[in-house]
Amino acid sequence: MREELITSGRMNLNIDPVLHIWHWQIPVYLFLGGLAAGLLFFAAYYTIIGKEKKFTTAVKFAPVLAPVAIILGLIALLLDLKHPAYFWQLYTTVHLESPMSWGAWVLMFIMPISMLWVASYFKEIFPKFDINQNIVGKMLKKVIVKNDNKEGANWDWKFEIIRKFEINFIKNRKPVAWVMLILAVILGVYTGILLSAFNARPLWNSSILGPLFLTSGLSTAAATIMWMSDNHEEKRTFSKIDLMLIVIELFLITHLFMGFLAGSEAKVQAAQYFLGGEFTVTFWINVVIIGLIVPAILETLELLKFKLPVMVPAAMILWGGMIFRFIMVEAGQVTRFLY
Amino acid sequence: MKTNRREFIKISSMGMGALALATTPVLGWVPGFLKDDYTNPDDSKAKRYANYCEVCFWNCAGWVYTDEKDKIWKIIGNEDDPHSNGRFCPRGTGGVGMYNDNDRLKTPLKRVTDESGKQTFVKISWEEAFDTIAEKMTEIKDNYGSESFALFKHGSSGKHFAQLLKAYGSKNIAAPAYAQCKGPREEAFKVTFGHPLHSPEPLDIRDTKCLVLIGSHLGENMHNGQVQEMSEAIGKGVNIITVDPRFSTVASKSKFWLPIKPATDLALLLAWIHVIINEEIYDQKYVEKYTFGLESLKKHVENYTPEWAAGITTLSAQDIRDTAKEMANASPAVIVHPGRHVTWYGDDTQRLRAVAILNALLGSWGRRGGFFMPEKAKLPKYPEPKAPKPKWSWRDISPGKYPLAGTGVTNLLIDASHPDYEGDHKIKAWFIAGTNLIASIPDIKRTLDALNNQEFVVVVDTMPAEITGYADIVLPECTYLERYDSPRLAQHREPNIALRVPAAEPRFDSKPGWWICKEIATRIGKGDFFDYKDFSEVIDWQLKQVGTSLEEMKKIGVKKLNRKYDDLYFLEDEEIEFHTNTGKIELYSTTMEANGFDPMPKYTAHQESSEGFYRLIYGRTPAHTFSRTTNNPNLTALKAENDLWVNPKVASEWGFKNGQKLWLQNHQGKVSEFPIKIRITERIRWDSVFTAHGFGRTDKRLTRGYGRGISDSEMVSDVKIDKETGSTGMRNNFVTFLTEKPNTAKKES
Amino acid sequence: MRYGMAIDTRKCVGCADCVVACQTENNIPIGYTRDWIAELNEGTYPNLHLEIRSERCNHCENTPCVRTCPTGASHIILGGIVKVTHEECIGCGACIQSCPYDARYMHPDGYVDKCTFCDHRVANGQEPACVSVCPTHCMYFGDLDDPNSEVSKVVAANKIKTLAPEAGTKPQIFYLV
């Protein structure tokens, strides 16, 4: 019989037996970051390949959610900090070895780009806008003016400089899309690397985590687009994309566990939490069955022309993606080196 | 049903601000205190005050540091102190918690009964407390004689209370440190070598080659100097033999661990003696020169063979032989440790006699690596008038019983206080200072019956310990960090003096013991026994008589004096006169014989556990001292409750899970007040369970200790009295497990 | 210069004095701690083996905790002591997650705290509080780069191990076994 005891104030709930320092905020942050990354990725991608007209939801509408997700994600991160008043310290250094640091910086860059991206489509998203009647319009009066003469939107920006910038931005959407694509991939991978950088937690210590989180982020984004879109072809395309991503995810998950089982005792023990241990049921039911397999079946059926409400698989995927992050963060903090 | 006159006052009835119940449970952590640029308090700016530790009776000397704000910061050992060598044990280091504990007694309290018959404590002034006490003391003296006032004490402030009782005219004074602790050992060594061991035991552990520990769990029992020397000896390659039913910490550091069946140690000891004599591996020159009775002993142990002992102890005969040889090989640098808390089975004097005999055969007494000859510093007595001579004392309570008892026997005082006592020497009132009798005296019911039979009870404590709940008057003493006391004069290799001065003002309305005693004495017309304004005058006067002063001692804390003779060990072929009847080390004890006891120890079997019951054994845990630290914020952070060690076989038989909470019921039907978590561990035999003493506090005012774990004392209702000394054997209790607390009639207050 | 410790598990009795001493010396709030005792018992009655270790930050040579800190609050000072500047710490917990020894904790005031090897004492030529108080004298502290320091000698002369070497952190605390 092996018996291990710890004596000290460390047997305090705040500290031991599990160094549980991250709570709901981090998984929420990771989920929203992944979602935003996916949304921006698709917007950029379809712009680059010149299909923005065909995939309007992906390029125009869905990205509206990205800055919202990023801001909410950052709020979650801020809530996680035990000393948020020193938040600005993050931006006093660039610390490339620290995923937290470059995550903070990537967000710093991707957030304005995503906002501008969305703003540049405002006129197309809200072409008719009664400044005088709409409360929002009244509030926006400071920055926008009526524009009756032209075609397209019935409003325009008040300041010349913004108008000029907008024209330029729209002209250069493709190069901007390239930047956004790259940042989105970094952000997507980052959500996984944040965890996998922590060697000390055997469950997180896997190079598969980066691609896995990226794929999962893309998948949640695809699901969102599929849900929002009312264009039949776009829906179908994203169903297909999603199906593909689900297959990749399942493949990565299998590899993740195979890697663990082939690894050190600590990793085997980490994997055991999912193969009979306390996270088994939550993981396999919520993440794999509800979040991946069932939506995959539903999407296949739909592609085979069965009529099904698209929100069902989409919601399941989002649920699965969220729970996946919760479990990974939670379980990772339980696993430890054995000595 | 008649209600107890001295009903235990529970906190529920203790409202009305009689006690400002601390709502801040822990030593307040002030958020932001360390904010911004936190720097550690600076040693060079800190002040330090000499003190000796009161968290246990090893009384290590050290320094109490206060920080820039004059707040007590840390306690560090004094390098010159032979007890601590500059290093305290965790309890001593955590002594700051005794001071910081907000649950401390804050004001004097008085028991009152309201119209509805409900008893409560109310806060009173010191004046009122003293007047009440003085009035009662005079009344008791007039009605029954001053001898009927008994004092239970423990610790250094006890001296002042003993002085008070002496002035008043009573010698009925006892401490649990005798009949619940080392009594049998002291007498066994006294009849064998002519000297009791006293404290700290004069063991030359640092130079020993073989250390035999029989139920002495050094390392958990943190007697500082001994632990330090043991570690030094480990560094030098000492061979340790540990006899313990439990794989104690030191067992894990031993060459031999003998997992003996509890209660059978005497069989092992006799077999060892048998082997050592029969194989003639004893120290022949030494035994011949210094001892008396070898031939009788040889005959006596003839049948106590290792094979015989193996059957009793469950050890192997081979191990018994091997360990006997191990000791003999190291002789005379071998110590068969006498232990300290030795009141186990009621034949303890005889068991300790066997230990003493074994040491004599190995020639370890008076030898390097064995027992050294200690020396103690002396201070002249501060002048005082002649005390009245009491007409009787504790010795007269049960005439003819316990003839070897050397100092006050607590349980004899309890006998004389009990309603069933029919003798002429009744005790009618108790003073209790620095001992929590509810936790330290076995058979709690008997103690309570005796308490209830008293006309007046005063308790002086620092904490709302259980015993305070039974007092008529409770007096809050300040802690050792806030007061003067007599300098420590303890024996050691070098005689030495250690000083105690306050490092901070007493918190709340607590006061030093000397002041309390002086005020009471003045009111009973005995003020001339406390003829000083401040106790520091007494200390200064005494120190000046031996060529130092309070001022000098404040700077050095500890003063080592020179030995009078260079006699730490016996010289080669030195003629020694031992203080025994024969002038020799008595293997065969003439004193025992004269008092009608076996002159040489005989093995008698003890009661065994029955089906489903396990012997309850208990001991220390390094971070706590008895019940005095189980509310200490620093130390409860390390260990908040005790657990019950249970062998995995037993646990699986019962289907228990690790950490499961159980109630215990002993073989006399006594059920524990609280549940205890079980710790399933290979480190204990299957016929016994083990727990640490001092937990399971029942007074709700102890916010950190209340209901944490169980009190072993509660389970010790079957007490076997040692015939020689009257000490209480406490390991004859067997417990079984209850998964639910039986529905005992509600004890509403 | 490279500060390090050697701890003799054969002498340590697990009394936790080192824990209390650290707590009082460094004003650690109750319930939190910079060092702790691990007891590992293996075997079956009566063939048992018990190892007792006093543990704290290993002041690793390869420091994941410093690398993952986004603000630079976690850093290394002279002698290889790993420290945290409280005023730069945002309390993100990244360093806590990256320490394989769980040596760091979140102070209730919102910053991460950990063993400092008592650099404030070491600077004055004193030993760390835990080392100086240990009743079994089982801890040795000093400069590992100096072959004549007591700690170097003890490490050289005994069978040693470090904790979780597979974590690749190169601990500077050595356990004598």
Ligand SMILES: Nc1nc2c(c(=O)[nH]1)N[C@H]1C(S)=C(S)[C@@H](COP(=O)(O)OP(=O)(O)OC[C@H]3O[C@@H](n4cnc5c(=O)[nH]c(N)nc54)[C@H](O)[C@@H]3O)O[C@H]1N2
């Ligand atoms: N069941 C069981 N009983 C035992 C033992 C056991 O192991 N198990 N051990 C036995 C042994 S070896 C011994 S020595 C005795 C010890 O017996 P006690 O000395 O009675 O032990 P404690 O329980 O520590 O009680 C000490 C009391 O003194 C108070 N106190 C502490 N400091 C001061 C002070 O400065 N002034 C005053 N006035 N009060 C103070 C504490 O708050 C506490 O209430 O117990 C014996 N009884």
Ligand SMILES: Nc1nc2c(c(=O)[nH]1)N[C@H]1C(S)=C(S)[C@@H](COP(=O)(O)OP(=O)(O)OC[C@H]3O[C@@H](n4cnc5c(=O)[nH]c(N)nc54)[C@H](O)[C@@H]3O)O[C@H]1N2
């Ligand atoms: N940390 C700490 N240290 C202390 C104290 C404290 O309260 N806390 N108190 C001090 C005081 S006053 C005293 S008296 C000493 C007491 O210290 P010791 O004299 O060492 O204590 P005991 O309680 O007699 O011994 C307990 C050990 O005896 C074992 N044991 C139980 N039954 C038997 C048996 O039948 N045979 C054998 N061979 N072993 C048995 C138990 O498993 C346990 O390991 O400790 C002192 N040191």
Ligand code: SF4
């Ligand atoms: S052994 Fe520990 S508790 Fe006892 S006096 Fe020494 S330091 Fe204090």
Ligand code: SF4
């Ligand atoms: S103080 Fe020393 S003996 Fe006690 S636990 Fe710490 S390292 Fe071990």
Ligand code: SF4
């Ligand atoms: S033990 Fe942990 S906190 Fe200390 S240096 Fe190593 S990784 Fe960092």
Ligand code: SF4
């Ligand atoms: S919690 Fe503080 S020290 Fe740790 S990584 Fe974050 S900023 Fe750095």
Ligand code: SF4
């Ligand atoms: S070196 Fe100092 S800070 Fe580190 S554990 Fe020891 S006492 Fe605490």
Ligand SMILES: [Mo]
């Ligand atoms: Mo004792």
